Amino acid sequence: MQKLPDTELEIMQTIWKERKILSTSEIKEKLEESRPWNVSALQTLLNRLIDRGFLSSYKEGKNRYYEILIQEEEYLAFENRLFLRKVNANSLTKLVASLYQSHSISDTDLDELAKFIEEKTGGA
Structure with missing residues (x-):
């Protein structure tokens, strides 16, 4: 495990708070309660979290979903x-x-x- 940069930690805290599998758009919606987010930047950060082993993802239809791997x-x-x-x-x-x-x-x-x-x- 490695220490997360602040922005990635902010994303993980949002996902942890929901305690369920979320789509990219659901994550963006929750994050935007505090500030605006660029979809492309969010997807890049979500991919980093997958690479770090914090999340896994799968695609269903047009949506990509993210599942917590590290609690x-x-x-x-x-x-x-x-x-x-x-x-x-x-x-x-x-x-x-x-x-x-x-x-x-x-x-x-x-x-x-x-x-x-x-x-x-x-x-x-």
Whole structure:
């Protein structure tokens, strides 16, 4: 798996959100809720996502359909591991401390994290 460029990630997030097989026109329609898209550019990016192994496609009549091969959760885990390793020296504590010190997370967020850790570790 490889890190996706922002535009390809935007397309995948749109497809992941729908959680079903979509045609090129359906993908374009969903993407255009945020900004205009050129069909030719979209098809190029969809082909790149196929080449990267994120999607498969098939043609039915005049339409081309795209099916998810790599699930969002799988990609997020990959991306998060990369970020943690690259930016925080593989230290979750450094990441959380940095987020807290920059006021990006609140005391409530930390309480939720503590509860999550307690649930996952059985209170250990």
